[in-house]
Amino acid sequence: MSYSAFGSGHLLDSPQLLNSKEFNEFKKYCGNFGFGFMRIKESGEGSIYLDTLKEIGEKHKPFKTKFNFSHYIKNFYTEVTRINPQELSAYHKRGFAQHLAISLHPQDAVLLLWQSCTTLVIFEPSNKVLNYEGNTLLVHTLDYYNPESEKDFLSSCGLDEETFPINAIQGWIIFEKIFKYDEQSFAADKDLHLLGESLAKYQSDCGYEGYNAWGITVKEPLIFDVPIVNVFAPEDIYSEEFWEPETGVDLEDFFLALERPFKSE
Numbered sequence: 001m002s003y004s005a006f007g008s009g010h011l012l013d014s015p016q017l018l019n020s021k022e023f024n025e026f027k028k029y030c031g032n033f034g035f036g037f038m039r040i041k042e043s044g045e046g047s048i049y050l051d052t053l054k055e056i057g058e059k060h061k062p063f064k065t066k067f068n069f070s071h072y073i074k075n076f077y078t079e080v081t082r083i084n085p086q087e088l089s090a091y092h093k094r095g096f097a098q099h100l101a102i103s104l105h106p107q108d109a110v111l112l113l114w115q116s117c118t119t120l121v122i123f124e125p126s127n128k129v130l131n132y133e134g135n136t137l138l139v140h141t142l143d144y145y146n147p148e149s150e151k152d153f154l155s156s157c158g159l160d161e162e163t164f165p166i167n168a169i170q171g172w173i174i175f176e177k178i179f180k181y182d183e184q185s186f187a188a189d190k191d192l193h194l195l196g197e198s199l200a201k202y203q204s205d206c207g208y209e210g211y212n213a214w215g216i217t218v219k220e221p222l223i224f225d226v227p228i229v230n231v232f233a234p235e236d237i238y239s240e241e242f243w244e245p246e247t248g249v250d251l252e253d254f255f256l257a258l259e260r261p262f263k264s265e
Contacts, residue, residue, distance in 0.1 A: 099254055100128065100175075100242045101138035103233045105145040106164060107153045108240070111194065113139055113171055113221045114157075119192040120216040121181065122240060123208045129216075129242055130178060137175045137218065138257050140231060141166050142239055168227040169257045173218040181213040189215065228256050 102120070104112065111117040122129070143166050144150045154164055164170065181189075186199035193215065195202050203209050231253045237243045245251045 098244075099136060099138060099258065100132060100244055101140045101169065101233070101254070102242050103140045103142045103237050103239060105143075105150065105239050106141050106166060107145075107150045109139055109141045109170055110154065110157055110159065110164065112173065112218065113223050115221055117192070117194050118218060119189055120218065120240065121186075121193050121195055121202070122214050122216065123203075123206065123211045125178065125214050126242070128244075132175050133177050135175050136172050136258065137242075138172045138254065139170050139221075140233060141168050141170055141227075142233065142237075143167070145239065165227055165229055167232055168229045169224070169231050169253060170227050171221060171223040172257065173222070174220045176217040176219050178214055178216045181215050185215075186213065192217075224257075224260055228253055228260065 108117070112120070141164070151161070154160060181199055183199045186193075186195075186202070187197040190197050199213055200209075203211060203213060233243055234246055245254050
């Protein structure tokens with residue numbers, strides 16, 4: 001008999017299942033698990049555990065069989081986290097942990113979110129960045145690089161340290177596509193990345209002589225009415241670098257950011 005999240009098995013109502021004494025006993029032997037495909041064997045070594053889960057499922061199956069599966073998944077993992085707060089929810093790990101943030105100094109973040117700059121230029125992208133096209137990229141502000149000039153710039157935009165704080169998630173953009181630059185294409189995009197015409201000079205200024213430069217086009221900036229503050233990037237993250245959540249606090253910040261009301265500029 002085959003049981004799976006999308007197959008012929010019963011979808012269990014998560015509070016009923018997780019609060020049952022039988023399931024707590026079952027977990028002592030099998031530990032935590034996520035959704036996936038599994039086959040319940042009628043006999044054979046180790047089948048006693050799957051048979052036990054089958055029996056619990058039959059006992060606690062819901063009366064209503066039609067409901068929103070995505071809500072079921074979310075509710076299941078929410079209940080897992082409630083029962084065991086020390087464990088990061090697999091729901092969050094699978095969802096919000098898949099996203100990336102980019103950290104920028106405040107002036108660069110404004111230029112990006114206001115679409116004065118529509119192309120980022122980076123070196124040595126990770127595989128995750130190379131395959132991130134079409135996804136949401138959170139925009140995070142670091143401390144000032146040049147405090148005096150950057151604060152003057154913010155003021156000229158009608159912003160200040162309270163409305164556009166450092167160490168905060170300010171909004172997000174859509175990571176549209178990534179591509180390699182050469183001298184000609186870099187010069188042609190000078191009004192998009194705002195980094196001048198010479199790729200060789202920019203590589204030298206950044207200390208990346210001989211490295212490939214990659215362009216990332218972004219679109220659809222979304223700016224939060226109220227930034228999510230006190231968000232600190234990992235210690236080894238600098239301006240124009242990507243990062244993903246590493247701790248439970250990071251996951252919560254990403255969760256808030258990706259479900260936060262926004263305004264479009």
